[in-house]
Amino acid sequence: MKERVNHIVNWIKNYVEDAGANGVIVGVSGGIDSALAAALMKRAYPNNSMGVIMPIDKKVEDQPDALELVKSIDLTYYSVELTDTFNTQIKDIENTIGDEWSKETERMVRANLMARIRMSTLYAIAQNFGYLVVGTGNKAEKYTGYFTKFGDGASDIEPLMNLSKGEVYKMSEYLGVPDAILNKQPSAGLWEDQTDEGEMGVSYAHIDAFLRGEDIPEDSVKTIQDLHNKTMHKRQEAPGPNQFQKDE
Ligand SMILES: Nc1ncnc2c1ncn2[C@@H]1O[C@H](COP(=O)(O)OP(=O)(O)OC[C@H]2O[C@@H]([n+]3cccc(C(=O)O)c3)[C@H](O)[C@@H]2O)[C@@H](O)[C@H]1O
Ligand SMILES: Nc1ncnc2c1ncn2[C@@H]1O[C@H](COP(=O)(O)OP(=O)(O)OP(=O)(O)O)[C@@H](O)[C@H]1O
Numbered sequence: 001m002k003e004r005v006n007h008i009v010n011w012i013k014n015y016v017e018d019a020g021a022n023g024v025i026v027g028v029s030g031g032i033d034s035a036l037a038a039a040l041m042k043r044a045y046p047n048n049s050m051g052v053i054m055p056i057d058k059k060v061e062d063q064p065d066a067l068e069l070v071k072s073i074d075l076t077y078y079s080v081e082l083t084d085t086f087n088t089q090i091k092d093i094e095n096t097i098g099d100e101w102s103k104e105t106e107r108m109v110r111a112n113l114m115a116r117i118r119m120s121t122l123y124a125i126a127q128n129f130g131y132l133v134v135g136t137g138n139k140a141e142k143y144t145g146y147f148t149k150f151g152d153g154a155s156d157i158e159p160l161m162n163l164s165k166g167e168v169y170k171m172s173e174y175l176g177v178p179d180a181i182l183n184k185q186p187s188a189g190l191w192e193d194q195t196d197e198g199e200m201g202v203s204y205a206h207i208d209a210f211l212r213g214e215d216i217p218e219d220s221v222k223t224i225q226d227l228h229n230k231t232m233h234k235r236q237e238a239p240g241p242n243q244f245q246k247d248e
């Protein structure tokens with residue numbers, strides 16, 4: 001495990017140095033992915049790494065796991081409560097759309113806006129310090145497209161991209177991430193009672209096994225492949241028409 005940790009830590013150091021950046025920053029939610037990203041960043045940049053806790057619809061004190069994490073690894077952090085920002089923006093949008101505001105898509109529209117407001121906040125703070133934004137996507141999330149395009153999916157570097165969810169847990173445990181974080185269900189926290197596995201309709205254990213090439217039940221294979229195919233656009237650059245050729 002020590003070597004695997006060093007591999008990622010050294011990669012972060014080399015990349016950030018080559019980019020000419022001053023350090024690294026991450027959004028800290030109190031979940032396992034950002035906990036691991038933060039712990040690795042802290043090892044790479046003990047004095048030039050930073051966490052940002054960005055509650056929406058709650059207060060910073062209501063994110064005890066995020067606070068415990070930054071304190072446990074002695075990570076410099078800011079808290080930015082984005083509830084007012086979010087409420088203002090969603091109200092402006094709703095008022096603009098008026099009667100055509102769709103109740104059907106409302107929950108997902110709100111969820112994705114939360115992720116994108118956090119992203120733009122993180123980029124603003126990052127630029128102030130000359131830091132790069134660290135994404136927290138793991139291999140299972142990447143494959144299934146379980147992230148908001150240009151929200152939590154937007155980043156400068158993705159140190160966890162080749163780790164399965166199981167590996168994220170093992171490495172987090174090795175690095176001493178607090179038990180409260182190790183023991184809770186993964187959740188995007190975008191609405192009440194949301195869990196990753198509940199929403200995706202498949203377990204991380206099955207996604208990890210599938211990505212290792214192991215046999216898993218047929219219905220899980222189908223769910224994973226459907227999620228992957230539906231989200232292909234999130235893993236590609238936005239397409240456009242070819243350069244116009246007069247002879248064509
Ligand atoms: N074929 C295509 N080619 C190009 N673009 C395409 C497209 N189909 C949709 N799109 C665009 O993509 C948009 C849909 O993608 P997106 O905006 O990402 O939204 P969507 O995939 O609908 O929702 C995001 C999912 O990620 C989950 N999530 C979000 C944030 C954090 C976490 C977490 O684990 O913490 C999880 C969230 O719960 C939800 O299930 C469409 O509105 C459209 O703009
Ligand atoms: N309240 C928040 N404050 C700061 N960053 C957040 C907040 N909510 C989400 N994020 C950012 O969005 C990322 C994506 O969330 P996601 O739920 O996939 O990861 P996680 O919460 O770290 O781990 P998991 O939920 O799987 O245990 C987080 O890792 C974090 O960087």
Ligand SMILES: [Mg+2]
Pocket residue numbers: 029031032186187188189
């Ligand atoms: Mg989470």
